[in-house]
Amino acid sequence: MRREVIFTVLVIAIEIVVFGYLTYQKAYQLTPPKPNLEVVDSFTEEDLTYFRDTTKTPEDWHWLGQAYMAAGFYAEATATFARAAELMPDSAMVAFDNAFCLSRVGRVVQGNAEFQRAIDLGHPKSADAMYFIGRNHLRNNDPDNAEIAFRKAVKIPLAKFQLAKILYRRGELKEAETLLTEVVRAEKGTVQTFVLRSQIELKRDDVLGAGKQSIEADSKWVRIKSPFGEQRGRLMANNSKFGFYLKAKEAMAKVAQHENRVAREKVTEVLDEEFDLSVHDSFIKLDIFVGRIKEALELVEKRIERFGPNSSILLTLGDVRKMRGDNELALEAWEQGIDINSDIAARDCCKRVANYYGSELKNKEKSLFYQALGAELYAKEGILLEEFELANQQANLAVKFNPTSAEAFYLLGRSELGLGKTEAAANAFNRCLELEPTHGRSLLCLKSLGATQKN
């Protein structure tokens, strides 16, 4: 009996020592850094505080690092990732995130060491990691090592493009061109390739050749796929998993789902905390949808006060004023919307103004003028998006409605050029120059056409 008691006491003593030690270790282990949360909104402050206070496991540290990075606390994020990496030395994901964050604050040497570790640990995006290593070498003004990294990551078209750029900078123009051809083969019609070709031609003092590439570049809008874009997407996704952007996302979802009462509550809660353009715009939509026109007008005016006028908000201002029956004021807003910008919303302003003059005042001349202007804007957009059929159709309408617009003939020429009709294009450019002899872009296109025909 006595032996049993002694044995049990011994076990208890060992337990106390062991678990006491473990508890002590746990209680006095390193804690996550505390950022200055006064610089963020209270939703984000609350969530980050909670994440920090409940960080225990290595996975918690990893998530906290991601949350800090998403909220812009990069210094705290690097420290947090570093701890996560200590706790999970075999995690390629943690090494990659740590490396990406170190790179964001310009700690490129440490960043590269971590990217290399992520590769060694078998990260599924090893080529991306190698691409980032190359970019960090560039940040360190070390193009030679960057070249080595990009050659290793060469299956990524953007790495190949960076390689071409390094060679171009070094004066190895032919090699750069060869690489660009390979990039084009992988990612057709990407804008960067035309821009770099144009620069290569300039280095060769071939101004016409550069101009030709420049015209091509003008219509391109697809970019070479970027590993950085993917990481940015991840970061944005993380950003909307907590705090202000989560609340904003939820509020806008309620607006989209037409759950009007809840939406109003949520949107108001978010906007009371911080002025956010997307949420504010969605509030405007909500008020218009439920017919609260006076309130919508106030919100539109507030937006203009905070972020200034542009075609898009002036279009809405005009629409809201029209709903209130203030037709003259609506017209004023739409006309301002056309004047201030040349974007997609400006084209819709044109439509409104053309309709106004066409229907209400029966001012056919003015209506045609604005229809022509609208068609010009459509054509312009078509050219930028390489939709030359649409651009051609609209440019033809523009010259029909306003045969004195040099810009309309230029756009007609550009669309003909895009469709491969060089003679028709030359005619349109010449007509543009008859109307406006100083139209430099038409001159450039004609020169470029001349060079092509000679070749």
Add this chain to the structure above:
Amino acid sequence: MNSGKEQNQILTAVLVVLMLVIPVGFYFFNDDIQARGKPVDVERLQASFDPSEIKFTRESLLPDPEFGQLFANLKLLPSADSDWLDVVAADCRTGLVKRLSHKPDGGWQETIINQDRLLPGPGGVNPVDFDGDGDIDYLVSCIGGIQPTNDLVGRVCLLKNNDGVFETIDILKNVRRVTDAQYGDFDSDGDLDLVVAVFGGLLQGQILYLENDGDLNFIDHELMNISGAIHVPVGDFDDDGDLDFAALVSQEEEEVIAFENPGDGFVNAKRHWIFSSSNFDLGTAGMVATDLDQDGDQDFLIALGDNLELINNAAQPWHGVKWLENKGDWNFESHQIASVGGIYGVAPADFDGDGDIDVAAVSIFNDWSQENAASVVWLENDGKQNFKTWQVASDPIQLSCVTCGDINNDGTPDIVTGSFHFRRPFAKFGSVDAFLNPAEAK
């Protein structure tokens, strides 16, 4: 005996229970143990500097704002009614160009120049008698809007002074976002021509030369298809008597390309790559021409601090101010003269009156989570172009532009800053602020 045995049994039972309870308790309460250890170390860039020995005094030229303002460019002009200088400000938010004049009884008065129509994001303004009729017109470059877009929203406008009433004339439109337009009689035909930085949207942009036919009709010549041209300062950089210009190109180019005028304009200009960084994330944000070392030729000061790659920006160790020293024959040597996060604007002036040229710089993207992070600094020149960074202010924050001049006519140059505040933290707002240099600094 029995009772002793019973007691032993009870003791044993208690001990056994205790033996089991300890690990079970640990198992269940393990998660609730609060960590009380020290926080992990955080490595940060230096965000604040020694306080300036010259005690600048802040004076706001506009009422205190309740939200972020978007001033992109400032210029100084002699005032019509006061000894003080007027400040001309390009207000990107409202689409207005404003002239701010010091009132005789103190305070400042605001006059809107473009009363006939709003401008699409005025980002640069130059007071100049453009049409040669003896009064001041304003040349304005318009970025279209602060959000990046590939649309053709850029514009160059002339606010033409017709006896004090300004008429807005479009000189250039149907181009992508424009960040700068500078003037000069480049082809020596007696009228003013333009060079224009079409910064562009995402990847397309241009450097243009606009040749004036004398009647304000301009032929636009594309000198380069390149995205990210920010500033195009003009000067005689090769000392041959005609005006050249240089373009600062950011957006993953991070170069300065100079265009040498052969004497008849830039159609046949020779291009010189006078600065080229391998760091495609250098963050070049602004450039001015000045003879920093006073050796008789024009150098450049470059602001490094742009960082808009993510929704939240980060200061970088290479941010700060670079000096491109003109060594002659289109050779320039670059020197980093200050390291401060997020520098967006620089301006030269002799603040301490010791005869050499110092530099003022403002930051838009310093680490604002640090309480005393610098937003305005000046760099003291020791006469040999070694610079010490002095902190002037940490409030207001998020400043994009700066200009220097003796605005209060006390014999010492002052610093005027413009706020471009569109990101967190939404505090310490400014608008157009002067930091007045005390007369004793002379």
